[in-house]
Amino acid sequence: MMNQALKLSLGPVLYYWSRDDLYEFYQQAAQTPVDTIYLGETVCSKRRSLRTEEWVDLARELSRNTGKEIVISTLSLLEAESELKTLRKLCENGEFLVEANDMAAVQLLSSQGVPFATGPTVNIYNAETLKVLIKRGLKRWVLPVELSKSTLHQILDALTDEVETEVFVYGRMPLTLSARCFTARSFNLPKDDCQYKCLDYPDGRLLSTQEKQPFLALNGIQTISALTCNLLPEIDELRQIGVDFLRISPQFRHTDKIVEAFSRSIRGETAPDIKPFAPLGFCNGYWHGETGLRQISTSSR
Amino acid sequence: MELVCPAGNLPSLKAAVDNGADAIYFGLRDDTNARHFPGLNFNEKRAAEGIAYARGRGKRVFMAINTYPRPDGWQRWQSAVDIAADLSVDALICADIGVLEYASHRWPELPLHLSVQASSTNYEALQFYYDNFGIRRAVLPRVLSLSQVKHVIENTPVEIEVFGFGSLCVMVEGRCILSSYVTGQSPNTHGACSPAEFVEYRETSTGLESRLGGLLTDRYAKGEQAGYPTICKGRFAVGDDTFYAIEEPTSLNTLALLPQLRQAGIKAIKIEGRQRSPAYVGMVAKVWREAIDSSLADPDGFTPKVEWNQALNQVSEGATTTLGPYYRPWQ
Structure with a gap:
């Protein structure tokens, strides 16, 4: 496990981007040195820049033109039958690996005997859980963002089964989901008449404390961290623990440059400074077993 | 419709039993349950006393082991499951897949409920826990409208319990960090x-x-x-x-929805508040007992009494309550 090559993945776009922006983003992503691209709507079923079929078409096109692995990501919070219907369609795509972000998808995929992946909102906190899911067809999992390197280390130590491990290493972290749309609420609008305000906030809408500390970002029914998780300086450690994939969560601008920095660092080259791409700053507390929003200095190691 | 009340200690458990709860849920004095507060919860001896008290009066007792063990704590969760089996609780309320796997294999006779902390909001997710661990009941997260709750019930073999009153999690439980x-x-x-x-x-x-x-x-x-x-x-x-960018300080109160909840096929109403006092538990249990009985006696003519809501408001956050997600415009 120690000598494997670390792979890079691009997580699903968490935000509501326009159709043109999405196509442009994936055209650019195709040129980056990521090994895997996850795509699909994971947050809100009202976001329909691309229809379900168009996501699958895009997956097909990217797969054909780039040779990269394409994975279809699915909704994280399912409430309506229409959402389950879309989920079934995606789970039955027959071509691409599916990332389950809710136990509904785990059920649909495992009951069909189809191998699957899980995203950061499927709660896998220990090796026993992982073993159950591996038996049901789990092929790859993403460590929940609140878990530390020490927990991951212990989980992988207790595991004899084959599974690929992915860690969320860059981006604003998904922290929670709700029935309520907070972006709509911030405009005093109900969810059912949200006027698609999320389109105006391609990296989420900032929420600060009353003393102007940037704290969270509202992304519709999802709430994410205002700070950007960055584990670029931890690559050696990630490799040593036995991580297979590093996930970069897309942001509206400069994702390609961030991918480039990680790619160089994996190859042992000096990575360019990516600080300017996260204007509110970085955090890495969770990885170090600390408060999530903290930035633990790792330069002294 | 079963009234399920919280108990953070023995006096609360007794208050719940004495004031009309059908079932009481509790947890051990450690991080294996989602109300791990200093001075709260039960050791084995107290739990046994509480169970005897409730059983003697025809009530059921559930134990919550509804947090997510990390590898270095696994033994503690495993031993909590064994304690629940020794106590022969009426049901174990779990969230973690590993814990459910252990409980269902080691103690196949022990009835399992899926905790709200398992974050399952739809019948496909519930089916996973039903197929793999034989769960009998699930507590739904506070994210669904009443019609969505009804739809879940129509499509699942699992009994459904919902929150009726208490502090309101605005986020989907089990997936909020x-x-x-x-x-x-x-x-x-x-x-x-x-x-x-x-x-x-x-x-x-x-x-x-x-x-x-x-x-x-x-x-x-x-x-x-x-x-x-x-x-x-x-x-x-x-x-x-x-x-209040997320939610005002307020509590959930679904008293007004009682007839609809029953009509939807809900098997149990859960009261939040293991961290609250015996006085809270006793008062809330009494109000809900009366309300449930009254809605059963006359479902069409049911309206919550003013004094019920007044009593509940007094123990609510911000002294106000909401129907929360059950009422679509709230979302």
């Missing part, structure tokens, strides 16, 4: 949201401030009631506005 983002501890990992040891109130020249893990959650004008600084009930700045 706002608390650990600020304190390092979440309900999933430590069994507590916004743990008291991270809470701080500061008197400043501009008034009282509440902080969690050092982060400012709210400022209060003179004479304004200060709330507990859970992140989701704080006042923050978004754009040009400073407001």
Whole structure:
């Protein structure tokens, strides 16, 4: 496990981007040195820049033109039958690996005997859980963002089964989901008449404390961290623990440059400074077993 | 419709039993349950006493092991399951897949309920736990409208329990880590949201401030009631506005929906508040007992009595209540 090559993945776009922006983003992503691209709507079923079929078409096109692995990501919070219907369609795509972000998808995929992946909102906190899911067809999992390197280390130590491990290493972290749309609420609008305000906030809408500390970002029914998780300086450690994939969560601008920095660092080259791409700053507390929003200095190691 | 009441200690359990609860849920004195607060919860001896008290009066007792063990704590969760089996509780309320796997294999006769902390909001997710662990009941997260709850019930073999009253989680339970983002501890990992040891109130020249893990959650004008600084009930700045960006301090109260909940096929109503006093538990149990009986006697003519809601408001956050997600416009 120690000598494997670390792979890079691009997580699903968490935000509501326009159709043109999405196509442009994936055209650019195709040129980056990521090994895997996850795509699909994971947050809100009202976001329909691309229809379900168009996501699958895009997956097909990217797969054909780039040779990269394409994975279809699915909704994280399912409430309506229409959402389950879309989920079934995606789970039955027959071509691409599916990332389950809710136990509904785990059920649909495992009951069909189809191998699957899980995203950061499927709660896998220990090796026993992982073993159950591996038996049901789990092929790859993403460590929940609140878990530390020490927990991951212990989980992988207790595991004899084959599974690929992915860690969320860059981006604003998904922290929670709700029935309520907070972006709509911030405009005093109900969810059912949200006027698609999320389109105006391609990296989420900032929420600060009353003393102007940037704290969270509202992304519709999802709430994410205002700070950007960055584990670029931890690559050696990630490799040593036995991580297979590093996930970069897309942001509206400069994702390609961030991918480039990680790619160089994996190859042992000096990575360019990516600080300017996260204007509110970085955090890495969770990885170090600390408060999530903290930035633990790792330069002294 | 079963009335399921909380007990953080033996006096609360007795208060619940004496005031009309059909079932009582409790947890052990550690991080294996989602109300891991100092001074709260049961050791084995107390749990056995409580179970005897409830059983002697024809009531059922459930034990919650509804947090997510990490590898270094696994033994503790395993042993909690064994304790529940020894106590022969009427059901074990679990969230973690590993814990459910252990419980269903080691103690196949022990009835399993899926905790709200398992974050299952739809019947496909419930089917996973039914197929793999034979869960008999599930507690739904507070994210569904009434018609969505009904749809789940129509499509699942699992009994459905919903929250009727108490502190309102605005986020989907089991998948909210706002608390650990600020304190390092979440309900999933430590069994507590916004743990008291991270809470701080500061008197400043501009008034009282509440902080969690050092982060400012709210400022209060003179004479304004200060709330507990859970992140989701704080006042923050978004754009040009400073407001309750997530939710006002308020509690859930679905008393008015009782006939509809019953008609939807809900098997049990859960009251939140293991961290609350025996007086709270007794009062809330009494109100809900009366309300449920009255809605059963005359479902069409049922209206909540003014004094019921007054009593419930008095023990609610911000002294107000909401129908929450059950009522679509709230969302």
